[in-house]
Amino acid sequence: MSDSEHDYGTGLAVVTDDVVKNPGIEPHRVRMTDKSVKHENRASRQVTAMFLASIAGSAFAIYAYFAFPITAELLTVRVSTLLLGLGMTLGLFGIGFGAVHWAKTLMPDAEVAEDRHITRGSEEVRARAIEIIKLADSESGFSRRKLIRRSLYGALAFFPLPAIMLFGDLGPNPADTLRHTMWKAGTRLTKDPTGTPIKASDVTVGSVFHVIPEGLSDLSEHKLEEKAKAAVLLVRLNPEDLKEAEDRKSWSYDGIVAYSKICTHVGCPVALYEQHTHHLLCPCHQSTFDVTEACKVIFGPASRPLPQLPIAVDSEGYLIAQSDFTEPVGPSFWERKI
Amino acid sequence: MSTASNTQKKGGFLAGTANYLDERVGVAGILKEFGRKVFPDHWSFMLGEVALYSFLVLLLSGTFLTFWFQPSMAVVEYNGVFAPLKGAEMSIAYASTLDISFEVRGGLLMRQVHHWSALLFVAAAGLHMLRVFFTGAFRKPREINWVVGFALFVLGMAAGFTGYSLPDDLLSGNGLRIIDGMIKGLPVIGAYTSSLLFGGEFPGETIVARLYGLHILLVPALILIFIVIHLFMVVIHKHTHYSGPGRTDSNVVGYPLMPVYVAKAGGFFFLVFGVIMLVAATFTINPVWNYGGYDPSPVSAGTQPDWYIGFLDGALRLAPSHLEVVDAFGFTWAFNILLPMIVGVGLLAVVAVYPFIEGWVTGDKREHHVLDRPRNAPVRTAIGAAGVTFYAVLWAGASTDLIATNFKTSLNQVLTTMQISLFVLPVLAFWITKRACLALQRKDREIVLHGRESGRIVRLPHGEYVEVHEPLEEFELYKLVDFKAYQPTLARPNAQGKITIRARIRAGLSRFFFEDRIMPVTGSELEAAQHDHGPAIESQETKALH
Numbered sequence: 001m002s003d004s005e006h007d008y009g010t011g012l013a014v015v016t017d018d019v020v021k022n023p024g025i026e027p028h029r030v031r032m033t034d035k036s037v038k039h040e041n042r043a044s045r046q047v048t049a050m051f052l053a054s055i056a057g058s059a060f061a062i063y064a065y066f067a068f069p070i071t072a073e074l075l076t077v078r079v080s081t082l083l084l085g086l087g088m089t090l091g092l093f094g095i096g097f098g099a100v101h102w103a104k105t106l107m108p109d110a111e112v113a114e115d116r117h118i119t120r121g122s123e124e125v126r127a128r129a130i131e132i133i134k135l136a137d138s139e140s141g142f143s144r145r146k147l148i149r150r151s152l153y154g155a156l157a158f159f160p161l162p163a164i165m166l167f168g169d170l171g172p173n174p175a176d177t178l179r180h181t182m183w184k185a186g187t188r189l190t191k192d193p194t195g196t197p198i199k200a201s202d203v204t205v206g207s208v209f210h211v212i213p214e215g216l217s218d219l220s221e222h223k224l225e226e227k228a229k230a231a232v233l234l235v236r237l238n239p240e241d242l243k244e245a246e247d248r249k250s251w252s253y254d255g256i257v258a259y260s261k262i263c264t265h266v267g268c269p270v271a272l273y274e275q276h277t278h279h280l281l282c283p284c285h286q287s288t289f290d291v292t293e294a295c296k297v298i299f300g301p302a303s304r305p306l307p308q309l310p311i312a313v314d315s316e317g318y319l320i321a322q323s324d325f326t327e328p329v330g331p332s333f334w335e336r337k338i
Numbered sequence: 339m340s341t342a343s344n345t346q347k348k349g350g351f352l353a354g355t356a357n358y359l360d361e362r363v364g365v366a367g368i369l370k371e372f373g374r375k376v377f378p379d380h381w382s383f384m385l386g387e388v389a390l391y392s393f394l395v396l397l398l399s400g401t402f403l404t405f406w407f408q409p410s411m412a413v414v415e416y417n418g419v420f421a422p423l424k425g426a427e428m429s430i431a432y433a434s435t436l437d438i439s440f441e442v443r444g445g446l447l448m449r450q451v452h453h454w455s456a457l458l459f460v461a462a463a464g465l466h467m468l469r470v471f472f473t474g475a476f477r478k479p480r481e482i483n484w485v486v487g488f489a490l491f492v493l494g495m496a497a498g499f500t501g502y503s504l505p506d507d508l509l510s511g512n513g514l515r516i517i518d519g520m521i522k523g524l525p526v527i528g529a530y531t532s533s534l535l536f537g538g539e540f541p542g543e544t545i546v547a548r549l550y551g552l553h554i555l556l557v558p559a560l561i562l563i564f565i566v567i568h569l570f571m572v573v574i575h576k577h578t579h580y581s582g583p584g585r586t587d588s589n590v591v592g593y594p595l596m597p598v599y600v601a602k603a604g605g606f607f608f609l610v611f612g613v614i615m616l617v618a619a620t621f622t623i624n625p626v627w628n629y630g631g632y633d634p635s636p637v638s639a640g641t642q643p644d645w646y647i648g649f650l651d652g653a654l655r656l657a658p659s660h661l662e663v664v665d666a667f668g669f670t671w672a673f674n675i676l677l678p679m680i681v682g683v684g685l686l687a688v689v690a691v692y693p694f695i696e697g698w699v700t701g702d703k704r705e706h707h708v709l710d711r712p713r714n715a716p717v718r719t720a721i722g723a724a725g726v727t728f729y730a731v732l733w734a735g736a737s738t739d740l741i742a743t744n745f746k747t748s749l750n751q752v753l754t755t756m757q758i759s760l761f762v763l764p765v766l767a768f769w770i771t772k773r774a775c776l777a778l779q780r781k782d783r784e785i786v787l788h789g790r791e792s793g794r795i796v797r798l799p800h801g802e803y804v805e806v807h808e809p810l811e812e813f814e815l816y817k818l819v820d821f822k823a824y825q826p827t828l829a830r831p832n833a834q835g836k837i838t839i840r841a842r843i844r845a846g847l848s849r850f851f852f853e854d855r856i857m858p859v860t861g862s863e864l865e866a867a868q869h870d871h872g873p874a875i876e877s878q879e880t881k882a883l884h
Contacts, residue, residue: 011701025584085619099605266519303662
């Protein structure tokens with residue numbers, strides 16, 4: 001018993017000598033392959049057959065590689081994938097089943113016992129280990145020479161600091177970029193992804209437009225970053241369905257309202273519009289916003305309404321922004337209100 | 339000369355090689371030490387093996403993919419063979435993923451092998467952890483190895499997530515968007531961390547390359563190191579075995595490494611690889627060509643992460659509305675994001691430290707090498723069941739929308755049901771499991787003491803009818819009686835005569851764990867039972883039959 005080698009505390013265990021006697025390992029049951037040469041030979045043939053099947057499978061995979069090339073026709077990709085894969089599967093299964101069958105039928109299956117030794121070192125070994133540590137300590141003077149030791153601690157604490165600083169250039173300070181989007185006074189609302197401007201008269205009641213600011217498609221850089229902030233949903237309701245706050249009455253145009261498409265929860269595009277209820281639904285976490293009531297949250301984990309983009313119509317009848325969003329779009333961040 | 343040529347002739351090439359290796363790396367000593375090492379046999383010990391082998395498959399298939407994949411977010415016009423996307427603007431990462439799928443023979447197969455084996459890796463590691471938990475294999479001396487295994491599980495999720503985002507398709511891009519939103523919600527450091535990670539604003543042009551470095555170098559290297567430590571400790575401790583005849587805490591019963599386990603475990607690698615290959619050849623996974631390249635504006639309905647991230651996504655969905663505090667001390671506290679993160683991380687933290695809690699409560703410092711049958715540790719098993727249930731509800735929470743659409747119910751009701759279930763079901767699972775374990779233990783005692791019901795009704799000479807109970811074979815019987823029992827303790831005063839809070843907590847926990855308990859059948863109980871009626875009925879039966 002390991003317990004006899006070292007007296008470990010037994011804690012709350014109920015320790016008793018009155019236990020049922022351990023009968024020892026069960027006697028080995030002889031298999032058919034142990035007592036019959038016929039069975040043994042059959043098992044041996046089976047194992048060989050499996051290994052041969054493996055060779056056949058691998059050979060088939062090589063054949064399939066050449067015989068079923070992939071072309072512009074998509075079906076060929078499926079056929080190639082399937083046949084290559086099936087050939088290799090047979091190649092693998094043949095080896096696997098063969099080896100396991102070999103072990104189970106032809107190798108000895110009598111259980112054997114091996115002693116375990118307690119993990120803890122013997123008293124002698126432990127004494128020697130302590131001696132070595134003490135010796136190393138006295139030879140180096142690690143405990144004795146406090147100044148050396150403490151200055152080493154200091155050096156070790158400081159040496160990674162420059163390495164941490166080196167990560168500083170992973171990205172710029174967020175600064176004000178989170179607060180602004182491409183929208184400016186006069187920017188036309190255009191269709192995503194074509195970039196064609198939208199006439200107010202083309203927006204029929206009940207219709208919905210996925211909108212990007214004019215000029216987004218022409219950006220040579222940061223196109224996706226700008227789109228990730230500036231994407232807007234444009235909806236037209238019957239003006240009497242809209243419950244608009246006094247200060248936002250001028251933000252819509254004849255029942256047409258524009259809201260940020262970036263969810264205020266964790267930033268997925270709020271892309272689903274339910275026409276008869278005027279609800280916007282985020283497909284990622286099901287936050288639901290009510291367009292008739294300034295996109296307030298009516299369900300789901302989001303907390304803030306979608307920011308509204310104030311819009312107007314220019315002299316040619318196209319929808320334009322009156323200004324940028326008046327608050328940061330998208331997910332919350334610590335300094336959002338500052 | 340002649341002796342030398344004689345040995346050559348006797349041993350031939352193999353002996354020559356063996357001699358060469360022994361004189362240079364001491365291979366004889368290694369073989370002597372490990373060649374006949376005994377491993378116990380049980381199907382549940384293969385779960386860890388499945389994880390190990392799927393990791394090897396991941397290394398093989400992943401290396402193949404690196405030969406074509408280009409982790410660049412520079413924008414190109416797609417000009418490959420996949421007609422629906424021809425002319426579309428996309429990142430090079432996405433374009434090269436399409437090329438691997440449509441223009442490299444076996445490329446799609448390897449992508450699918452890689453993805454399926456990643457799913458299998460985390461699943462097998464998780465099941466292996468559950469096996470270790472429910473059998474008490476984490477007890478002394480294996481607590482540290484539990485933590486190493488836990489780290490492997492978390493690293494597996496990290497590897498999965500970093501890899502999932504590489505193709506830069508619409509689905510994985512939205513996944514990154516969610517991560518960005520969660521990071522931004524962190525107090526104080528949120529916006530800065532997001533900017534450092536993405537190299538500026540989301541999505542930026544660097545995240546794929548950065549995740550690539552983590553995915554193909556850092557994370558797999560860490561996994562490999564932890565696997566080595568994990569297996570090294572298995573060698574030090576030797577494998578646990580289930581209770582049974584001949585098994586004790588001071589031996590290990592099973593089959594020798596050479597030849598049996600070389601054949602079985604080696605063969606098993608090919609079987610695991612074969613299953614992955616078969617699934618990859620026949621079932622499509624992550625058809626990125628259907629989603630298109632990443633664009634921050636569109637999104638597809640019914641989006642879901644890979645299964646192992648599901649519980650975190652579910653936690654996000656289950657957070658109640660309007661949790662966020664927009665303006666406390668001038669800052670924004672995104673509790674709708676923080677709370678789910680705390681729940682997810684908290685759940686993992688409890689898993690990591692559980693062995694130390696149980697070890698502290700039992701105070702049992704002995705080495706445990708014989709595994710518990712789950713029923714013989716009712717409260718531990720019940721805790722595990724409650725934990726699994728909690729995880730399962732979070733996980734199902736990631737499918738609220740699909741459940742609502744498929745079962746034609748209201749999304750609101752599904753979500754509310756899940757929110758309630760998250761608290762109610764684990765308690766229920768705990769209670770049912772604990773009761774079931776105690777009942778099974780009672781049944782075991784019954785069988786040990788009175789034998790198994792045979793279904794044969796016998797009429798005794800004086801007219802009484804009895805059912806014959808057949809006594810168990812001693813080997814079978816031993817499996818049912820060999821387990822360790824514990825009893826609760828009182829809070830005892832320490833040397834200063836004070837009852838510390840620590841002592842009170844431990845006493846309380848010990849009651850929680852061991853108040854309700856069934857003790858193993860003792861030797862004298864068994865003897866008394868055997869004298870009592872077992873043989874008596876048997877002999878009466880014999881009389882009756884003749």
